[in-house]
Amino acid sequence: MAKKKSTFINMMLSLLTITLVAGFALGFVNDLTIGPIAKAKLERKINALKLVLPKFDNNPVEELKLVRSEQAKDSIEIYPAFLNSEFVGVAIVGSSEKGFSGLIKIMVGFEPNGEIKNIVVLDQKETPGLGTKIKDIKFIQQYKNKTPTSFNLKVVKDGGEVDALTGATISSRAFSEAVQMAYDVFVENMDLIKDSEK
Amino acid sequence: MTDTINQKENFIKGIVKENPVFVMLLGMCPTLGVTSSAFNGLGMGIATLFVLLMSNIVVSLVKSQIPSKVRIPAFIIIIASFVTVVEMMLEAFIPFLYEQLGIFIPLIVVNCLILGRAEAFASKSNLISSIIDALGMGIGFVLALTVLGAVREMLGSGSIFEMKFVSEDANTFILFILPPGAFIALAYITVAFNKISIKT
Numbered sequence A: 001m002a003k004k005k006s007t008f009i010n011m012m013l014s015l016l017t018i019t020l021v022a023g024f025a026l027g028f029v030n031d032l033t034i035g036p037i038a039k040a041k042l043e044r045k046i047n048a049l050k051l052v053l054p055k056f057d058n059n060p061v062e063e064l065k066l067v068r069s070e071q072a073k074d075s076i077e078i079y080p081a082f083l084n085s086e087f088v089g090v091a092i093v094g095s096s097e098k099g100f101s102g103l104i105k106i107m108v109g110f111e112p113n114g115e116i117k118n119i120v121v122l123d124q125k126e127t128p129g130l131g132t133k134i135k136d137i138k139f140i141q142q143y144k145n146k147t148p149t150s151f152n153l154k155v156v157k158d159g160g161e162v163d164a165l166t167g168a169t170i171s172s173r174a175f176s177e178a179v180q181m182a183y184d185v186f187v188e189n190m191d192l193i194k195d196s197e198k
Numbered sequence B: 001m002t003d004t005i006n007q008k009e010n011f012i013k014g015i016v017k018e019n020p021v022f023v024m025l026l027g028m029c030p031t032l033g034v035t036s037s038a039f040n041g042l043g044m045g046i047a048t049l050f051v052l053l054m055s056n057i058v059v060s061l062v063k064s065q066i067p068s069k070v071r072i073p074a075f076i077i078i079i080a081s082f083v084t085v086v087e088m089m090l091e092a093f094i095p096f097l098y099e100q101l102g103i104f105i106p107l108i109v110v111n112c113l114i115l116g117r118a119e120a121f122a123s124k125s126n127l128i129s130s131i132i133d134a135l136g137m138g139i140g141f142v143l144a145l146t147v148l149g150a151v152r153e154m155l156g157s158g159s160i161f162e163m164k165f166v167s168e169d170a171n172t173f174i175l176f177i178l179p180p181g182a183f184i185a186l187a188y189i190t191v192a193f194n195k196i197s198i199k200t
Helices: A008-052 A131-135 A137-143 A169-188 A190-195 B007-015 B028-033 B038-065 B068-093 B095-104 B106-110 B112-122 B127-157 B179-199
Strands: A065-067 A076-083 A086-099 A102-110 A116-123
Touching: A008 A086, A008 A102, A008 A116, A008 B068, A008 B095, A065 A190, A076 A169, A076 A190, A086 A169, A086 A190, A102 A169, A116 A137, A116 A169, A131 A137, A131 A169, A137 A169, A169 A190, B007 B127, B028 B095, B028 B106, B028 B127, B028 B179, B038 B068, B038 B095, B038 B106, B038 B112, B038 B127, B068 B095, B068 B106, B068 B112, B095 B106, B106 B112, B112 B127, B127 B179
Parallel strands: none
Antiparallel strands: A065 A076, A076 A086, A086 A102, A102 A116
């Protein structure tokens, strides 16, 4: 087959056809994947919630509350958890922009009395092998079952009680700051969280 | 290209003689960017292989319908469409890998390996040759990225495909997971690869 000549009409028609076909194909694939993508995102959130919260039987994602805080630019997500309509805990998404490579986002689970149940890192861009150790159980263990009123959340260097990671003081500091922010939000919004009790 | 082209040679050349990474040094951005572990390298390689195969097939099929003056924009639209398909599919069905590869998936569009094969091979060859070429080049790319990822992971994290072979507290060469380590590892592997492949 001979190549089509590069006339104006030929060029226009061939590009038009290609973009049209590509557009329709992409629209079709988008329709196909839009459901699974939303499901995958939700699943990830629910998995994180299951890790940081005590046993619950409601759907915390549906009861999501958004509050404003001076410490963060975006509104902060609060997920209350209930078991047999009784308030058993709450997960709060805390963040800090003081990480070694910017934003660190974590989800902190609190017992009703303010004790930290568990923490999951949602988003971070720290240095692999150094700062990424904030995800390790060994580091997070320090925060578990501690109540920030009696446990100073700052790292040892700043006069607190958290042992910073070797070679990653900045990441540890930012992590602690994010936990502190989540706790502050927890205290400030205690009424709002418990009010959702049914 | 004549039909008498030796398809076996056509396939092998992508893996050894014209290996896209170690010989032609194409597609360096994802090669250096995502190979911090063997698994990431493998995932990126397979995503690229898929796009390369699909774009070679389509380009080879429509080559006679595309006026030569607009062939580059036409190829890029075809490639970009397949990349977007891969991106949506990964996000929907392998979200873990999607998060790991991040920005490097959309960047497959500008991987010169793919446009290079479309322009230099598929737009001049028949369908079968183009498929074989894409498979050879794609597999060469997958192998290169996996090897580079494995070397960096072994030195940098003391593990292979996430399986640790040193103790949790062992000091590893963290440098190798960081960007400079990518350059160093790539350079040494390239030397070794060429030393061996030239001899044979």
